[in-house]
Amino acid sequence: MARLLNDEEIGRQLRDLPGWGRDGNAIRATYEAPDFPTAIRLVDDVAQDAEQMDHHPDIDIRWRAVRFTCATHSEGGLTQLDVELAHRIREAAARLGATAGE
Incomplete structure (x- = not known):
């Protein structure tokens, strides 16, 4: 089981x-x-890392x-797994020339 992170962490x-921000019990970012x-x-690269x-992140593509x-x-909030996955998403986006938006 992963430990929930506190607000300071x-x-x-x-x-x-x-490009990442907190939204309640989640963190999110949009890449263009x-x-x-x-x-x-980008979605495929992230899917490989997530698997x-x-x-696995929630993904919306427009x-x-x-x-x-x-x-x-499963833990009802944010854990180190979410932070690690966000770093991997950011790295994949950078490799493909996608920029953080919104």
């Missing part, structure tokens, strides 16, 4: 995740890809914009 870790096929590649971690929401539903 969440705030500190979000400082290292540009150069085009639709790249947005789909390897056995920790043309070139991909919104990721990370929360540990």
Whole structure:
């Protein structure tokens, strides 16, 4: 079981995740890809990481914009798994030329 992060831990870790913000018991970010096929590649890259971690984000795709929401539903909030997945999403987005938006 993953330990829930407290508010101070969440705030500190979000400082290292540009484009990510807290939304209640989740963290989220939207990335704008150069085009639709790249947005789909971003989703696929993140799916590979998420599957390897056995920790899966909620994903919403609208043309070139991909919104990721990370929360540990089984724990009812945010854990280190969410932060690690957010870092992996940010890295995948950077590799593909997608920029943090919203």
